Amino acid sequence: MTRPDSAGLSDAERHEQGMAVRRAVLSDEHVDRATAESTPFTADWQDFITRTAWGDIWSRPGLDRRSRSVAVLSSLIAHGHHEELAMHLRAALRNGLTVEEIREVILQSALYSGLPAANTAFRIAGAVFAETAEES
Numbered sequence: 001m002t003r004p005d006s007a008g009l010s011d012a013e014r015h016e017q018g019m020a021v022r023r024a025v026l027s028d029e030h031v032d033r034a035t036a037e038s039t040p041f042t043a044d045w046q047d048f049i050t051r052t053a054w055g056d057i058w059s060r061p062g063l064d065r066r067s068r069s070v071a072v073l074s075s076l077i078a079h080g081h082h083e084e085l086a087m088h089l090r091a092a093l094r095n096g097l098t099v100e101e102i103r104e105v106i107l108q109s110a111l112y113s114g115l116p117a118a119n120t121a122f123r124i125a126g127a128v129f130a131e132t133a134e135e136s
Contacts, residue, residue, distance in 0.1 A: 011051060022058075073085070103125075
């Protein structure tokens with residue numbers, strides 16, 4: 001069994017590791033915005049996702065970040081999490097997926113998640129790709 005990278009780390013170390021991965025995948029701008037928008041009500045949530053999602057799961061050695069992005073995109077398309085989909089489309093590009101590979105992920109998802117889900121994913125991806133092209 002592959003040992004997770006976070007095994008034996010303190011909560012503070014898991015948070016630090018998670019923050020590094022979160023910044024690498026989502027961008028400093030996104031993480032800084034999320035941190036700035038944190039309130040006493042959401043602070044525990046921000047800490048939880050940083051430690052658990054990013055420090056524990058995204059830091060595991062079993063999959064590279066490109067593969068994790070494919071899995072995340074597929075899941076978000078299937079469940080209709082559109083706001084998260086836009087964010088993770090940007091992350092997928094940052095993790096090295098090409099526009100062509102993302103198109104294939106969406107097409108594959110159409111078979112298992114349905115045509116309306118893929119149609120929406122294509123619309124969101126088109127907007128994200130247009131936005132990222134403007135930033136270049």
